[in-house]
Amino acid sequence: MALLTIDNLHVRFRTPAGLLHAVNGVNLQVDRGEIVGLVGESGCGKSVTARAIMRLLPEHRSAQVSGRVVWRDEDLLAKSETDMVRLRGADLAMIFQDPLSALNPVMRIGDQVIEGPRQREKLSRQRARARAIEWLDHVGIPDAAARVDQYPHTFSGGMRQRVVMATALSGSPDLLIADEPTTALDVTIQAQLLERLRTLQAETGTAILFITHDLAVVAQLCHRVAVMYAGRIVEQATVAELFAHPRHPYTRALLNSTPVPGQRERLEPIPGAPPDGLHPFSGCPFADRCPHAIPACDLPPPLEDVTSTHRVACHRHEELADP
Amino acid sequence: MNETPLIKTEQLLKVFPARTGDVRAVDHVDLTIHKGEAFGLAGESGSGKSTLGRLIMGLESPTAGTIHFDGMDLTALSPAALRAQRPRFQMIFQDVRSCLNPRHRIETIVSEPLRLAGQPRAACRKRVRELLDHVGLPATVARRRPGELSGGQRQRVGIARAMATEPECIIADEPVSALDVSVQAQILNLLRDLRAEHNLTYLFISHDLAVVEYLCDRVGIMQKGQLVEVGSAADIFQRPQHPYTQELLASVCTLTKPGSAS
Ligand SMILES: Nc1ncnc2c1ncn2[C@@H]1O[C@H](COP(=O)(O)OP(=O)(O)OP(=O)(O)O)[C@@H](O)[C@H]1O
Ligand SMILES: Nc1ncnc2c1ncn2[C@@H]1O[C@H](COP(=O)(O)OP(=O)(O)OP(=O)(O)O)[C@@H](O)[C@H]1O
Ligand SMILES: [Mg+2]
Ligand SMILES: [Mg+2]
Numbered sequence: 363m364a365l366l367t368i369d370n371l372h373v374r375f376r377t378p379a380g381l382l383h384a385v386n387g388v389n390l391q392v393d394r395g396e397i398v399g400l401v402g403e404s405g406c407g408k409s410v411t412a413r414a415i416m417r418l419l420p421e422h423r424s425a426q427v428s429g430r431v432v433w434r435d436e437d438l439l440a441k442s443e444t445d446m447v448r449l450r451g452a453d454l455a456m457i458f459q460d461p462l463s464a465l466n467p468v469m470r471i472g473d474q475v476i477e478g479p480r481q482r483e484k485l486s487r488q489r490a491r492a493r494a495i496e497w498l499d500h501v502g503i504p505d506a507a508a509r510v511d512q513y514p515h516t517f518s519g520g521m522r523q524r525v526v527m528a529t530a531l532s533g534s535p536d537l538l539i540a541d542e543p544t545t546a547l548d549v550t551i552q553a554q555l556l557e558r559l560r561t562l563q564a565e566t567g568t569a570i571l572f573i574t575h576d577l578a579v580v581a582q583l584c585h586r587v588a589v590m591y592a593g594r595i596v597e598q599a600t601v602a603e604l605f606a607h608p609r610h611p612y613t614r615a616l617l618n619s620t621p622v623p624g625q626r627e628r629l630e631p632i633p634g635a636p637p638d639g640l641h642p643f644s645g646c647p648f649a650d651r652c653p654h655a656i657p658a659c660d661l662p663p664p665l666e667d668v669t670s671t672h673r674v675a676c677h678r679h680e681e682l683a684d685p
Numbered sequence: 686m687n688e689t690p691l692i693k694t695e696q697l698l699k700v701f702p703a704r705t706g707d708v709r710a711v712d713h714v715d716l717t718i719h720k721g722e723a724f725g726l727a728g729e730s731g732s733g734k735s736t737l738g739r740l741i742m743g744l745e746s747p748t749a750g751t752i753h754f755d756g757m758d759l760t761a762l763s764p765a766a767l768r769a770q771r772p773r774f775q776m777i778f779q780d781v782r783s784c785l786n787p788r789h790r791i792e793t794i795v796s797e798p799l800r801l802a803g804q805p806r807a808a809c810r811k812r813v814r815e816l817l818d819h820v821g822l823p824a825t826v827a828r829r830r831p832g833e834l835s836g837g838q839r840q841r842v843g844i845a846r847a848m849a850t851e852p853e854c855i856i857a858d859e860p861v862s863a864l865d866v867s868v869q870a871q872i873l874n875l876l877r878d879l880r881a882e883h884n885l886t887y888l889f890i891s892h893d894l895a896v897v898e899y900l901c902d903r904v905g906i907m908q909k910g911q912l913v914e915v916g917s918a919a920d921i922f923q924r925p926q927h928p929y930t931q932e933l934l935a936s937v938c939t940l941t942k943p944g945s946a947s
Contacts, residue, residue: 377833379825404837404868424833459836459863460782504731508705516701516708519779519859520730520892542836545862546779548892550936551730575837575865619866628877629870629899638823 364432365569366392366415366537371429373410373419373593382639384410386593387429389665392537395567397560399580399601401616402590403636408573409459411590412539414439415571416456417446433537451478455535457543459573461523465514471498471525472510478533497528500562502554519546524555534566541573556583577620581605586671589613592637592647595665599672607684609674612648646677654678689756691854691886692718692741697750699736710736712910713750718903720853723880723887725901725918727894727933732907734890735779738856741888742776743767772802772850779858779890781843785831791817791842792827798849816845821871837864844872848879854886861896873900894934898922906930 373385385407392398400408410419417438419425431438433454438446450456458464466474472494480490491510498506501524514522523546530538544552560583563570572584580587580601587604589597589612597610608614615632634651637643646652649659656678663675668683676682699711711733718724726734739745741752743759752759754770762770775798778784785794795816796809804812814824820841831839840863847855857876861869877900879885891897897904897918904921906914906929914927925931 375833377825378828401865403865404841405835409835460780463780463782505705508703512703516703518731518735524730542863546730546859546892548728548730548933549894550933552892553936575863575869577866616866619870629873631870631874632867635821635823638825640825 363394364391365394365396365434366571367430367432368411368415369430369432371411371414371431372427373407373414374426376424376426377640380640383642384593384639385414388590388593388595390588390595390598392569392571394536394569395563396586397563397570397572397584399584399587400571400573400590401575401577401580401587403616403632404575406590406636407593408590409541412456412541412571412573415539416450416454417441417443418456452482452533453536455530455533455538457526457530457538457540459541461519461526461546464526465522467514470511470513471517474514475510475525475528475532477529482533493532494528497532498525500531500558501525501528502551502558503528520548520551523547524551527555527559531562531568535568537569537571539571539573542575543572544574544576544579552579553582559583577605577617589616593639594647594675596648596676597672597674598665599668599674603669603672607672609668609672609679609683610648610676611652611654611682615651646675654682688720690717690753691720691722691755692716692888693753694737694741695751695753697737697740697752698748699733699740699745700748709910711740711747714910714912716905716912716915718886718888720886721880721884722903723889723901725897725904726888726890726907727892727897727904728907728913729909729929729933730892733910734907735858737907738776738858738888738890742774742856744776772798773852774854774856775847775850775852777843777847777855777857777860781839781863782831785839785842787831790828790830791834794831794842795827795846795849798846802850812849813845816849819848819875820845821868837868840864841868841872851883852885853883854888856888856890858890859892860889862891862893869896876900894922906933 368388368390371385371388375382375384388411402408413419414427415431472491475497476490476494495506495510503509503521503524527543584601586600588595591612597613619631632651637647644662645660646663649655658677663677665673665675667673694714694716697711697714701708701710728734740747792813795813799809822841844860861872889901901918904918905912908929914930925934
């Protein structure tokens with residue numbers, strides 16, 4: 363059964379240059395115990411989608427949100443702020459993209475890691491500290507017992523990112539939304555952390571929506587993956603299907619612009635830029651950068667089933683499929 | 686090369702005192718970077734890469750050792766003399782968000798180094814537009830504030846600002862790690878082109894070895910504050926000597942592109 367169902371989500375922002383369409387009708391489902399990767403180019407709406415789920419957009423100022431975000435039969439978009447505060451503390455956790463701004467600079471690392479459970483379970487100071495050390499150890503902070511009482515500025519970029527991860531996990535949420543949680547990590551530590559995350563996930567059944575631009579991480583960690591472009595999901599599949607048989611020209615282009623070890627020849631970025639969101643249009647959003655575009659691409663491509671677990675929004679996906 | 690190196694550190698040491706024992710963040714590092722060179726610095730998280738970059742930028746003062754920039758001893762320069770050298774080297778920070786003033790518009794942020802260098806307003810505005818275009822941002826972001834941009838867009842604002850004064854040397858701390866592959870490719874190509882056109886020097890800090898290999902001529906590997914191996918990119922990646930370098934290379938999680946395997 364679906365734990366979270368995003369249904370026709372739209373987000374628009376009022377900006378000095380006009381109304382910016384950041385999310386344009388996203389449909390996505392996350393099941394209990396599932397790890398779903400959300401990938402896509404910078405600015406395509408990944409973080410905004412995450413913040414919409416958590417109800418953390420400036421709804422009273424510039425953001426207009428519509429659609430439904432169903433969490434266990436209840437629409438989160440209809441909830442009061444009081445209810446959301448309760449949910450965010452316990453059932454839903456989010457790791458933000460900027461690890462430093464997510465940490466309180468004047469609060470000790472250990473207190474931040476264990477703040478949630480400490481209040482809920484009324485842990486003694488000593489018990490809380492011991493648990494914080496355990497969590498820091500879990501995410502691979504060396505010498506955790508000595509580090510637990512220090513402040514964020516004394517931690518390196520990658521260490522802070524792991525602290526943020528520990529903070530989110532310590533509350534045993536049912537759903538964790540992790541926005542680029544491993545960007546500051548070197549490969550060795552990233553591999554260890556992903557391994558831990560997977561073990562932990564298998565033990566606790568926490569569902570994860572994992573936002574990343576790193577396709578290699580998706581391949582390593584996720585069960586399913588959704589590819590986002592210009593505020594829409596353009597392809598969705600199991601990890602095995604997506605990497606073996608990508609159907610959308612955008613997904614293929616993404617796979618081809620990744621540098622591989624040993625690469626010295628010039629990288630091939632996708633030509634052009636994604637739409638800026640200020641000029642709404644009706645056709646395929648990728649058409650003007652797509653090598654396979656045809657006149658029919660002026661019409662919006664429907665999201666079609668390739669298999670029961672693989673869907674793609676491209677008019678030409680069948681003829682372009684691998685033989 | 687017998688030309689004066691652009692950056693030269695000797696026995697550079699930075700110790701952070703802590704109740705539970707001092708942290709030797711940078712432990713007697715000797716590093717030489719020549720003009721026009723792209724030097725990559727990789728290594729374990731917490732090994733001292735950012736601290737080394739910050740020491741060279743003069744944002745931290747060394748516990749011991751010296752740093753020479755173009756033959757000048759930075760640790761001996763007066764603050765005024767140091768300020769005069771400032772436009773010659775710029776840093777792109779790892780934690781971009783924390784160094785972009787959330788209340789300022791992007792236009793103000795990117796043009797700040799230009800205004801400090803005394804450039805007229807109109808010239809600044811034109812240059813900002815040009816810089817934003819270089820890093821693949823639409824001109825409309827100029828009037829927004831950092832909180833109204835995506836993570837990758839903010840990162841590119843940091844890059845645009847560092848490039849504003851056309852510095853001779855850029856210390857880039859994980860400049861592309863927050864970027865998706867396509868924008869990353871665009872920025873890496875831009876960094877390569879700028880270097881070819883202006884003979885720029887880079888100290889390029891990254892945990893992404895494929896990126897380091899793509900961009901850099903020489904590479905240094907750090908572990909626990911020490912520079913454990915330095916060599917040409919070819920040597921480091923094909924014939925790593927130090928066990929830590931070997932371990933680092935072995936754990937790269939790579940992606941098999943479709944078509945190259947099934
Ligand atoms: N508060 C805001 N006001 C106006 N525009 C915004 C705001 N927040 C985000 N945007 C815009 O919405 C679009 C989507 O942003 P979002 O942060 O979701 O991108 P993203 O997919 O997470 O990208 P990245 O990989 O760079 O983090 C971008 O064009 C961004 O500039
Ligand atoms: N202001 C400070 N006070 C105390 N310790 C510090 C301070 N700044 C850094 N350190 C410590 O120095 C060591 C090196 O940190 P640094 O930020 O240079 O690492 P790094 O190689 O950049 O790591 P990362 O890849 O995670 O960014 C770490 O152990 C860190 O905790
Ligand atoms: Mg984002
Ligand atoms: Mg660092």
